[in-house]
Amino acid sequence: MVALSHRLADRGIDRHLFLLVPATLFVAALFIYPFCYGLGLSLQPAQGGAFGAYREFFTDAYQRDTIMTTLKIALPAALLNVVASVPIAYKMRGRFRGKRLLTTVLVVPITLGTVLTAEGLLNFLGPTGWFNRTLLAAGIVDTPLTLTHNYTGVFLSLVITGFPFAFLLVLSYLSGIDPSLERAGATLGAGWAQRFFRITLPLLAPGLATTFCLTFVLAFSVFPSAILVGDPSGSTRVISIAAYEAAYVRYDYAAGSAAALIMGLVELIVIAVVLGLRSLLYTGTTSGGKG
Amino acid sequence: MTDGFQELRLEGVSRSFGGSDALADLDLTIKRGEFIALLGPSGCGKSTALNCLAGLLPLTRGSIWRDETRLDTLPAERRGFGMVFQNYALFPHMTVRGNVAFGLRMRRLPRAEINRRTDEAIRLVRLDEHAAKLPGQLSGGQQQRVAIARAVVLEPSLVLMDEPLSNLDAMLRLEMRTEIRRLHQSLGLTTVYVTHDQEEALSMSDRLVVLRGGRVQQIGTPEQVHTQPANRHVAGFMGYRNILPMRLTEGSIVEGGGLTLRGTKVGEIAAGDAVEAAIRPEDIHLAAHPGEGIEVTTEVVEYQGRKVAAEVRTPGGVLLHLRTDRALKPGDKAELVFDPDRLLIFPEGD
Numbered sequence: 001m002v003a004l005s006h007r008l009a010d011r012g013i014d015r016h017l018f019l020l021v022p023a024t025l026f027v028a029a030l031f032i033y034p035f036c037y038g039l040g041l042s043l044q045p046a047q048g049g050a051f052g053a054y055r056e057f058f059t060d061a062y063q064r065d066t067i068m069t070t071l072k073i074a075l076p077a078a079l080l081n082v083v084a085s086v087p088i089a090y091k092m093r094g095r096f097r098g099k100r101l102l103t104t105v106l107v108v109p110i111t112l113g114t115v116l117t118a119e120g121l122l123n124f125l126g127p128t129g130w131f132n133r134t135l136l137a138a139g140i141v142d143t144p145l146t147l148t149h150n151y152t153g154v155f156l157s158l159v160i161t162g163f164p165f166a167f168l169l170v171l172s173y174l175s176g177i178d179p180s181l182e183r184a185g186a187t188l189g190a191g192w193a194q195r196f197f198r199i200t201l202p203l204l205a206p207g208l209a210t211t212f213c214l215t216f217v218l219a220f221s222v223f224p225s226a227i228l229v230g231d232p233s234g235s236t237r238v239i240s241i242a243a244y245e246a247a248y249v250r251y252d253y254a255a256g257s258a259a260a261l262i263m264g265l266v267e268l269i270v271i272a273v274v275l276g277l278r279s280l281l282y283t284g285t286t287s288g289g290k291g
Numbered sequence: 292m293t294d295g296f297q298e299l300r301l302e303g304v305s306r307s308f309g310g311s312d313a314l315a316d317l318d319l320t321i322k323r324g325e326f327i328a329l330l331g332p333s334g335c336g337k338s339t340a341l342n343c344l345a346g347l348l349p350l351t352r353g354s355i356w357r358d359e360t361r362l363d364t365l366p367a368e369r370r371g372f373g374m375v376f377q378n379y380a381l382f383p384h385m386t387v388r389g390n391v392a393f394g395l396r397m398r399r400l401p402r403a404e405i406n407r408r409t410d411e412a413i414r415l416v417r418l419d420e421h422a423a424k425l426p427g428q429l430s431g432g433q434q435q436r437v438a439i440a441r442a443v444v445l446e447p448s449l450v451l452m453d454e455p456l457s458n459l460d461a462m463l464r465l466e467m468r469t470e471i472r473r474l475h476q477s478l479g480l481t482t483v484y485v486t487h488d489q490e491e492a493l494s495m496s497d498r499l500v501v502l503r504g505g506r507v508q509q510i511g512t513p514e515q516v517h518t519q520p521a522n523r524h525v526a527g528f529m530g531y532r533n534i535l536p537m538r539l540t541e542g543s544i545v546e547g548g549g550l551t552l553r554g555t556k557v558g559e560i561a562a563g564d565a566v567e568a569a570i571r572p573e574d575i576h577l578a579a580h581p582g583e584g585i586e587v588t589t590e591v592v593e594y595q596g597r598k599v600a601a602e603v604r605t606p607g608g609v610l611l612h613l614r615t616d617r618a619l620k621p622g623d624k625a626e627l628v629f630d631p632d633r634l635l636i637f638p639e640g641d
Contacts, residue, residue: 183347184380186367187451188394188441198393202384282384285427289379289434289458 042257053258063242063259067266070238073151073226074219075270077158081166081215082208084159089171090196094179103171110164117160118228122148125156153229154236158219166215173207174200178287203286209278213271220267239263296357296448298322299481303353304363306339313339314505316353321449326475326482328496330489330528336505337485341451344483346370357448368397373442375452379434381426387413387437388422394445412444415474432463439471443480452484456491468495489528493517501525519557523567523637531569532612536639539566545636549607550585554634565639572600574633575613577625584626587611589619603627 005015045052057063088106092099109117125131125147132144147153177200185195223240230236239259247256304317314336321327329337342348344355346367355363362370373394381390392409400408413422416436426434435455442450455471456464472495475482486492492499493513501508501516509521520526523534537547543556545568554568578584587603590610598614603625605611611627619625 178378178380180376180378180380181382183345183367184374184376184382184441185393186347187345187370187372187374188445189368189371189397190393191368194397199382284425285383287378288376288381288383289426289431289438 038257038260041253042261043254045254045258046252053252053254054262056255057242057258057262066237066239066242066259067262069236070220070222070240070263071266071270073154073158073222073236073238074216077155077162077219078166078212078216080159081162081219082170082212084163085167085170085211086204086208089167089174090200092171093174106167107164109160110168112161114157114161114224115228117157118225121153121157121160121229125153148229150231151235154222154226157225157229158222161225162215162218165218166211169211169214170204170207173204173211176207176286177203181288184288202282205281206278206283209274209281213274216270216274217267220263220270239266296323298358299449300356301344301353302356304340304343304350304355305352306336306343306348307351312336312505314343314502317500317507319500319507319510321481321483323481324479326472326484326495326497328492328499329483329485329502330487330492330499331502331508332487332528334504335502337487337502338453339505340502341374341453341483341485344449345372345374345451371445371447373445373447373450375435375438375442375450375455377454377457379426379438379455379458381434381437381441383426386423386425387418387429390426390437391440391444394441398445408444412440415443416440416470431459432467435459435467436470439474443474443478446478448481450480450482452482454485454487456486457488464491471495489530501528503528520569520635521557523569526569526635526637530571531635532572533575534567534569535609537566537568537636539564539636543631543636548609549605550609552629552634553631554629554636555632556636558638560636560638567637567639568634569637570629570634572612572614574630575611576628576630577613577615577617578628581626584628586624586626589621589623589625592619592621 008015042053043050045056048055092102112120123129127144127146127148131147132141135141136144147156181199181203182195185199190198221240222238223244226232226236226238226241230238232241240263243256243259243263246252246259299321301317301319301321304314304319305312306314317336317340319327329340331337339348343350343363346362346365346369350363353363354361382393385393388409391412392405395405395408413419416439418433418436418440421429421433426437429437435458438455452471456467459467468491471484474480475495484492484495493516496513498510498512499516500510501521503524508525509516511519511521516525517529520529520531523531527534535547535550537545537550537552539556539560539562540546540551541562543554545552545554545566547568552568554570560566585605587605589601589603591602593600595614598616599619600612600614601619603611603613613627617625
């Protein structure tokens with residue numbers, strides 16, 4: 001008689017896998033159940049049949065347009081965060097004095113939260129903020145620039161909160177690339193640009209795609225800053241505002257859930273496209289051999 | 292095949308890290324076509340020397356010249372040296388062919404020439420069948436050959452090799468050693484080869500540079516370094532496993548630990564000086580007749596094929612290592628004689 005654990009092991013089942021049970025239950029209770037509950041809600045509108053709430057969302061231009069509005073903010077913000085992280089992380093991948101201090105400074109905004117950032121932006125970039133006052137005093141502009149309560153305000157807020165996140169991820173991806181590869185490139189006659197574009201970037205690209213997806217999801221669900229430093233009834237009426245209004249202003253839970261699920265679907269589509277492109281890239285090891 | 296330079300000169304090349312010298316005042320002239328081995332224990336500065344030469348590490352002092360061209364002020368990509376890294380540093384996202392062609396592409400050579408030379412280099416290291424594979428699909432030895440092909444395809448004026456065999460198993464190491472030697476002979480490439488393996492250095496190089504603590508201990512042919520080590524550190528590194536603290540009495544007789552031995556002096560030593568006597572295990576023999584030699588007791592025996600390596604102790608308590616064909620066993624008594632020509636007497640210290 002072979003022990004049960006041996007028979008399970010033969011099929012690739014390890015008793016220690018049972019340790020995953022609490023975490024699985026946790027995810028089920030906090031994600032899968034609410035998700036199904038929301039899905040159920042969205043399919044039970046007061047009128048219009050099972051898909052009434054969805055139909056309504058897509059026929060009403062005021063609701064439908066929030067998708068494009070949100071994409072227009074989230075895509076460029078996520079892209080900028082990733083693109084701006086690369087050169088900074090690239091310069092910081094080695095060891096040098098003050099690296100920890102510099103990293104801290106770059107990462108601090110992640111700890112501030114969107115509300116504090118929004119408040120800072122209003123003070124700093126508002127019509128009577130330091131920035132405009134400096135510009136006016138220096139005679140660079142005649143009238144204050146409008147940088148808050150519009151698209152720019154939300155965009156800047158997303159960059160400030162999203163950049164540290166993207167930077168940390170890119171830095172860790174970059175540190176995983178064997179530094180001897182670039183040195184090898186140098187001995188083979190490649191200048192810095194060739195080393196970066198032909199060696200480092202191709203190895204980093206899959207990581208950039210992942211980073212883009214994560215920062216995009218963060219930016220796409222923008223809510224507080226869209227209201228605080230944006231123009232929540234106009235140019236920055238993002239999809240989360242539409243969902244919020246439906247659920248807690250009109251008390252139409254079906255419409256609110258439908259908007260939230262559409263939001264999730266749009267995110268999934270963008271992520272699917274990016275990951276699809278990522279799968280075309282080289283995604284193997286980033287070390288140059290043994291040792 | 293290399294562009295027509297005659298010699299490469301390193302003048303007082305030094306590199307320090309945080310105030311301490313990793314490499315100090317390395318003077319070396321490398322003639323075209325020579326195979327130079329930099330030998331030393333880890334931390335001796337040999338890899339620092341190689342990286343300085345490659346341009347991957349700026350010098351603290353000194354200069355590097357190719358004939359009359361000063362090289363140490365040029366970045367690595369403009370020195371035209373090939374380098375083989377210890378971990379191979381193959382580009383993991385490029386095929387074998389892509390790796391080998393990389394340097395040629397950087398030189399913007401015509402496509403036809405790139406293809407021809409890449410094929411040639413891949414054939415040279417016998418990887419034709421694997422040309423389309425990624426480095427991750429190759430064995431360690433094959434990866435090493437790709438790294439070599441990638442470095443030599445540019446026909447560099449100098450090839451630098453940083454312990455290229457240290458990640459391979461013993462069999463493969465022997466094979467690759469021959470392969471590198473073969474490539475060196477057929478292409479006439481000037482090579483600087485870093486290793487901590489004295490056997491590798493002796494068997495491959497035309498000249499050896501023995502380093503210790505960032506300083507040159509000795510520069511010479513393998514034979515010179517092997518038979519006439521300049522000091523006790525070189526001797527220790529060259530297989531003089533028995534190094535005994537003794538005192539010079541007169542002429543070339545040393546005494547200590549109850550032993551009186553005759554040897555050969557290396558350097559300036561006067562009678563009465565503290566010295567160190569060095570001899571290889573294979574230069575200690577078992578006496579042919581009883582009563583001729585020093586009596587010892589065998590303590591540890593290692594089987595090494597035709598010979599055994601034994602650790603023995605004299606009545607005075609001195610431990611000696613020797614190699615013999617006699618099947619000694621722990622506890623066996625034996626009598627030893629020392630070859631006076633092979634017992635080197637060095638001044639103590641330095």
